[in-house]
Amino acid sequence: MQIITAPSIRWLLVAIVVLTAAGCALLFSGRGDRPPLETAAPVELERYLGEWYVIAxxxxxxxRGNVASRAVYRRRDDGRLxxxxxxxxxxxxxxxxMEGVARVVEGSGNARWKVRFFWPFTFDYVILAVDTDYRHVAVGHPSREYAWIMAREPRIDDAVYQRLLDVFARNGYSPEALQKVPQFPAQVGRPGFQSPDD
Structure with a gap:
């Protein structure tokens, strides 16, 4: 018998709230009038897999309010990630x-994924841009309500960060909606960074 812990209940509620909000955003945001997100396809999946630090x-x-966050993507025996x-x-x-599972959308050049953290809810993961060295990436969602800038290292050059913000702007995002995630204690409270108390 599986024991449901308090963190599990928390994340189940998180998933329900987030995915309900995402569904409402897609339903009421006029997505049909928006052009589709531009992707980085084709993405070399083997180069993309591994560890990414969440920069913003x-x-x-x-x-919200998390610090030192990172994502790890790796292959599974069943062909998913x-x-x-x-x-x-x-x-x-x-x-x-948190542990989720992803599958690459066929025909997307590996740039569109379906991700599930809690059955039966899935959400879209769209790779908008990745540099040629696979060191920095911009990831979006069709609703334009969710966005991530990630890097292989916990710090990112300001010029690279701005280029990735420009990618979001070209895709109909408000770049100012993105906020940096503290990866080091000294970043807490600095302008542009999220606070752990938020």
Missing amino acids: NIPYFAE DDLYFYRDDFGAEEES
Whole structure:
């Protein structure tokens, strides 16, 4: 018998809230009038897999206020991908994690995924841009309500960061909606960074 822990209940509620909000956003945001997101296809999946630090995102319930967050993508025996999310509530807290599973959408050049953290809910993961060295990436969602800038290292050059913000702007996002995620204690409270208390 599987024991449901308090963190599991928390993330189940998170998934329901986020996916309900995403569904409403898609239903009521006039998505049919918007052009589809431009993708980075083709994406070389083997080069893309591995660890990515979350440099910035549009804060939402599941990730708002997290610090030192990162994602790890790896192949599974069944052909799908593990989507592992690691984070801390603050720099003095122990690392926590969520485990999801992703599948690449056929015909998308590996740039569109369907990700599930809690059955039966899935959400779209769209790779908008990845540099030739696979060091920096911009990931979006068709609703334009969710966005991530990630990098292989926990720091990112300001010029690279701005280029990735420009990718979001070209895709109909408000770049100012993205906020940086502290990866180091000294970043907490600095302008543009999310606070663990949020």
